[in-house]
Structures are given as C-alpha cells and as structure tokens.
C-alpha cells in the first residue's frame with residue numbers, strides 16, 4: 342500500500358510539473374521527504390530524457406533511453422498541451438551501454454523566440470506526457486552556469502545519490518525561480534562522479550525543471566572515468582577531431598550574439614581543440630561574444646595553480662587558443678571553489694577586474710571558476726590571478742551571464758538564497774580581430790604545442806591506464 346501511495350504521489354507531482362507548473366519555470370522547492378518519494382519512484386527507471394541546447398537558438402535536442410524492441414526516435418511538438426496539430430520530428434537510435442535499450446536522439450528545429458511549446462517523446466509505453474518548453478529572447482539572453490554537479494558522491498550508494506539529487510534539485514529551483522528568463526544552463530563538467538553508472542545520469546535527470554531547461558554539459562575528469570556521457574547527451578556540433586579517442590569530443594553552439602565553445606579538457610589533443618575553435622569561429626564571424634568552457638581551472642583559486650598537470654600542460658594547450666581567438670570569458674570547474682580571475686593574457690594579469698565594476702573593451706580573458714553542486718570538499722587560496730574568491734564549501738553557488746546589446750553582466754549568487762556574491766560587467770564596442778600579428782603568431786607557435794600535445798596524449802594514455810582512469 343505504501344508503495345502504491347508513493348508511486349501515485351510521484352506521478353501526480355510529475356504531472357503537475359510537466360503540464361501545469363512550467364510557466365516561467367514556476368517550480369517549487371521540494372522538501373527532502375518529497376524528494377525521497379520522487380527519487381524512489383524514478384531510481385529504477387532508466388528512461389528520463391535530457392533536453393539539450395541546439396546548434397542555435399531555434400533548436401533543442403532530446404536524448405533518452407528506450408527498449409530496443411519498441412524504440413522510436415520521434416518527438417512531437419505543438420503549441421497546446423492537448424497536442425493538437427502536433428508536428429513530428431524524427432531522429433535516430435544508436436546502441437546504448439546495455440543490451441536491452443537503445444539511445445534515441447532527436448533535434449527539434451524551427452523554434453521561434455518567446456514562444457510556448459509542448460513536446461512528447463516516444464517512450465516504452467507510447468507517447469510521454471506533454472511537457473512545456475518556453476523559448477526566451479533569441480537576441481539578448483541569459484545563461485545559467487554551474488559546475489561539478491557530481492552526482493554520485495564517488496560511490497554508487499543510492500542514499501548518497503538521493504541526497505545529491507536533492508541538493509541539485511534545490512539549486513536548480515532556486516536559480517530558476519530567481520531567473521525565469523534563463524534560456525539554458527551551462528555545466529563546466531564533472532556532471533557525474535564515477536562516470537560509469539546509468540544511475541548517476543538518472544538522478545541528474547530527475548529534477549522536473551530539466552524538462553523545460555536545455556543543458557550544455559562539458560566533460561569533466563570524473564565523467565571521463567567511464568563512457569556514460571556518450572549515452573546520455575545530445576550536444577550540438579560535436580567535434581570528434583583527428584586525434585581524439587574514446588569519449589573525447591568538443592562542441593560549440595550559437596545563441597544570439599554569442600558563440601559558446603565547449604572543450605573536453607581531459608583530452609590533450611591540442612590540434613583538435615584548435616581546429617574546433619577555428620571551425621566555430623569561422624562559422625560565426627558576426628558573433629559579438631566568445632565564451633569558452635573547459636573543466637579544469639586554469640587560473641581559479643585553489644590547488645590547480647600548484648598542480649603541474651593543469652598549470653603547465655593544460656595551460657600550454659588551452660591558453661593560446663583562448664588568447665588567439667580573444668575569448669571574453671572562460672568558465673571552469675574542477676577545484677570546487679567559486680572564484681574569478683582578473684583579465685589574463687599569456688598567463689599574465691594584464692588588467693584588474695574588480696568586483697562590481699564595468700570595463701569597456703578590456704584586453705585579456707576573464708576566467709570564472711564554479712563551485713561544486715555536490716561533493717563540496719575542497720581547499721584553496723587566492724593567487725595573483727584571483728579577483729574574487731568564495732571559500733565557504735558548505736554553500737552552493739550559481740552564476741548568470743546576461744547579454745544585453747553590447748554588455749555582458751556576470752553575476753554569481755548563493756545557491757540557497759540567491760544573495761549576490763560577485764559581479765562584473767564587460768562592455769564591448771569593437772569587433773574581434775582574428776588576423777592581428779599577435780593572433781597569427783600564437784597560431785604559428787601553436788604548431789609546436791600541437792606536436793607536444795600528441796606526445797602528451799600518448800604519455801597520458803599510459804598514465805590513465807596505470808591510474809585506472811582519469812583523476
């Protein structure tokens with residue numbers, strides 16, 4: 342009887358959220374007992390979908406697992422919850438990590454801005470319930486940023502996963518309730534902890550808010566411990582390169598005036614990372630802003646500054662790409678500490694970026710470091726690069742990037758009550774110059790880095806084998 346009541350409550354909660362409560366992410370916080378009911382009802386159900394960012398603002402992707410005997414990679418889209426005059430989008434199925442299911446991936450195209458849609462995906466039991474998805478402004482827009490969701494707590498314990506899921510859901514609901522105009526969410530990687538279990542992705546996908554919020558997830562070293570990322574995501578413009586191996590991939594997407602470049606920083610294949618950046622930049626010559634995402638923290642507060650693998654090797658691979666293509670902001674995670682750098686160029690502070698200030702046409706790149714959602718144990722100290730740091734490990738955080746005409750406002754807030762911690766505004770009046778002498782010099786010298794990157798990759802393969810996975 343208890344089980345029937347629990348499942349019924351969970352179904353009612355899901356239906357409420359999917360059909361009724363999504364106006365402007367009008368989600369309410371669940372208590373821990375309410376979350377536990379939801380968690381228990383969904384933990385054995387490996388079929389929740391992920392809404393993913395599209396290649397541009399008029400697209401979103403969907404990805405879900407389905408029984409291999411009945412799977413149909415189709416999504417229905419309509420402007421009403423009854424799904425009258427629904428349009429069908431077809432995708433493809435590919436093998437999954439198990440023998441019973443396949444992965445369905447579909448891209449929805451032709452979306453219009455500030456519009457309300459309802460979608461259904463084809464499940465093991467036919468069409469799913471209809472979920473509401475509201476597009477926001479296509480030009481000026483707001484992105485949410487988090488890092489190290491790290492579901493799993495480095496164990497496979499369901500108790501830990503449920504607690505992680507509760508924390509993740511609480512931050513999501515807090516961020517969305519205060520930012521109903523957010524278009525999507527960027528994660529700086531380590532979305533999961535072991536990278537090896539379907540259960541981690543299921544927990545990550547449980548928050549109902551995610552049925553209406555597209556995700557852009559970078560790969561972190563913990564995701565890289567297994568191959569699960571490969572079966573649970575549908576990122577746009579994935580770049581598989583010439584030297585990338587296994588799970589390795591970069592991707593990019595465009596939203597309004599902004600080009601987002603997401604790097605798999607666990608791969609040292611420098612030539613592929615530079616080639617992806619070149620492809621993305623050349624396909625988007627009119628983008629006003631360039632935002633990078635990579636997992637490891639190059640100039641954040643924390644031990645990464647002292648870690649030679651990050652501060653020397655990854656710095657050598659990635660900094661020249663960011664300098665060469667003049668990225669405005671690079672988002673990192675990994676250290677589980679919130680912080681932000683001054684303006685950096687060639688690993689040197691070239692200008693102050695004080696909290697609360699506005700800078701017009703600054704030279705150099707700002708590096709933003711995200712705190713972890715789960716697994717917040719860490720330690721750190723400010724360095725010469727640090728403009729802002731927040732070392733309270735018990736407090737989650739989230740950041741918003743707000744693009745409005747020629748300004749980018751970066752604000753970091755507490756994940757429990759949205760108190761403002763740090764802000765910085767960048768104003769841009771000039772276009773990028775990708776063909777200056779310095780830029781060309783960076784790319785010329787980088788040929789040497791590309792060669793060393795291949796050597797590093799070979800050594801890294803051996804080290805990873807000895808370690809039994811990526812750190």
Ligand SMILES: [Fe+2]
Pocket residue numbers: 531561562563636674675676
């Ligand atoms: Fe990490």
